Amino acid sequence: MIDYKNIKVIGFDADDTLWVNETYFREAEQEFVKLLRDYETPNKIDQELFKMEIQNLDLYGYGVKAFTLSMIESALDLSNYNVSSKTIEAILNIGKTMINKPVDLLEGVEDVLKQVSKTHRLIVATKGDLLDQERKLEKSGLTKYFHHIEVLSDKKEANYSNLLKHLDVKPSEFLMIGNSLKSDVLPLVNIGAQAIHVPFHTTWAHEEVTEKETNGKSYKTISSIIDILKLIK
Amino acid sequence: MIDYKNIKVIGFDADDTLWVNETYFREAEQEFVKLLRDYETPNKIDQELFKMEIQNLDLYGYGVKAFTLSMIESALDLSNYNVSSKTIEAILNIGKTMINKPVDLLEGVEDVLKQVSKTHRLIVATKGDLLDQERKLEKSGLTKYFHHIEVLSDKKEANYSNLLKHLDVKPSEFLMIGNSLKSDVLPLVNIGAQAIHVPFHTTWAHEEVTEKETNGKSYKTISSIIDILKLIK
Structure with missing residues (x-):
């Protein structure tokens, strides 16, 4: 089970979690x-x-x-x-x-960020081109809700462990929210951090995982990002 | 004049400061x-x-x-x-x-980092491709001296101001060391931080600055990175 009370920092994936990609x-x-x-x-x-x-x-x-x-x-x-x-x-x-594509926010994103940023420190944790992701965040108008953006070269367990060390929080104090089981959920669960899965309708083949990989892993799946407001108060 | 006593974090540029690029x-x-x-x-x-x-x-x-x-x-x-x-x-x-080029360390770099990392928190502050810079740092064998690497999409005043906010240090507590007057020295001086210039023999045309831009700016130039050991004790 996820222990929402101890969470100090919440990481949001960007592409296909905050906006269309x-x-x-x-x-x-x-x-x-x-x-x-x-x-x-x-x-x-x-x-x-x-x-x-x-x-x-x-x-x-x-x-x-x-x-x-x-x-x-x-x-x-x-x-x-x-x-x-x-x-x-x-x-x-x-x-x-x-x-040069416009940034098209997913439904409910701004409401969630507005609420959750009042009680928690939020960061964007994304992979991709640094400049491109910074630019998308700026275009999105969401910058004000985030303490900062972390662009990771990959989203494996080691990358997240480094990130938590750098943020100076324990794994149990970090919650990651994202659309990719492979990149935003499983590596977190495997290092003792918390994760919420918000599926997007399209998944890149490279991000797909087998049932075996998710078997017995403790994370929460919600159908829309707005449901986070029921979980985190 | 640079006030070395108050410095809490030292940022090192990477390309042409730590290694050949x-x-x-x-x-x-x-x-x-x-x-x-x-x-x-x-x-x-x-x-x-x-x-x-x-x-x-x-x-x-x-x-x-x-x-x-x-x-x-x-x-x-x-x-x-x-x-x-x-x-x-x-x-x-x-x-x-x-x-795929090997990482060729510049003379004196490892001696300087070994000494200075005993007394200060060190970071790498570089621009370029995130993955490429992380890989170069790993290949260099210098990872152990640094708290972490910051890859910036650009090295202008705003980028450094964000960095200092993120590091939670005042401008006067931050010293940047690098080979580019335009990217590693002048923006720091302009926001009230400290900077040391260590020229490399080759400078990309885009990094060149005019005498007017450096006029009256307070920074130190040294001919070899090893001279840092005389300045920071």
């Missing part, structure tokens, strides 16, 4: 498929782009710049080096368009 | 010039790449991924869309090679 990646993938459709089937293009992203993950990390570089590398591969310069330019533009 | 960017630029030499003069290629980097700075920020994307965009421009797919691949590989 995965939807934009899916749209970008569809644009990419259109650009490469002379060379391969949509299914094959999707698969190869995903493989490339995972292959480059250690090197590039998360975020739009990494995604753009992987799209370019995939385009060379999928076309057997026949892709045109204009298509490369179109891929660069897919990335730039993503960075 | 600009040298690798210059080598990469030379590789890029070679790849594009059929289309333009080396001088023109250098200029156009720099212009592209500055044009994309707001969108992409600093670091190797941003640099790689700007090289690709420049290659399309400089070749009037005649650049080959193989050249695009070669540019991607320039970026990957940069990310």
Whole structure:
């Protein structure tokens, strides 16, 4: 069970927890498929782009710049080096368009933050491009509710342990709220911290987990972020 | 004058302060010039790449991924869309090679950190790609001397003010040490913090400052990082 009384700091994931993100990646993938459709089937293009992203993950990390570089590398591969310069330019533009997307807040987010920030110290704990995430937070108008933003290079147990050390709070005093079981929930539970899962309708394949991984883990799932107000008073 | 007695936290810039970095960017630029030499003069290629980097700075920020994307965009421009797919691949590989470079510590760095970490809390305060900078710190073997690493999306006065708020120290209690007058020294002096300038032999054009900007500003310049041991006891 989650012990809400002892919580000192609450971390909110950003993408697909506070605002829409995965939807934009899916749209970008569809644009990419259109650009490469002379060379391969949509299914094959999707698969190869995903493989490339995972292959480059250690090197590039998360975020739009990494995604753009992987799209370019995939385009060379999928076309057997026949892709045109204009298509490369179109891929660069897919990335730039993503960075310039408006920030579309999810329902209930601002109400929750307004309430919870009165009683708890809030931080944003997100991965992705540092500049891009800072910019999204600024565009969102939510900055005033957060003590600060922590952009993590990954969201594994070690990253969260470092974060808690840096925040100077015990695991049991930290609650993380996010849409990804893999990144926002399980690593926290595994280090003795608290977590609430708020699913988003779309999950990137890399963030999916098996039933075995969640089996016996203690966390709470809520269907809308607004339900947090019933849990944390 | 710098008041070393009140200093609680010391921030070290990373690239070209703790380890070699600009040298690798210059080598990469030379590789890029070679790849594009059929289309333009080396001088023109250098200029156009720099212009592209500055044009994309707001969108992409600093670091190797941003640099790689700007090289690709420049290659399309400089070749009037005649650049080959193989050249695009070669540019991607320039970026990957940069990310995989060994970390080459500057002389005296480890001695300084060993001493100063006994009496002060040290942090790394750097800009660039988050994952890349974390990885370089780990490769460097210097992690043990630092309380943590702060990767900033930029190094302007506002970024440092946020950092000090986040660290919970007054400006006068913070000393920054770095090779860039523009990024590591002047913004600190301007917000009432302390700074020591340790020049590196190569400075990126974007980091250069005019004499007017440094005029009347109170900071210390030392020729080697080892001289810090004479200043901070």
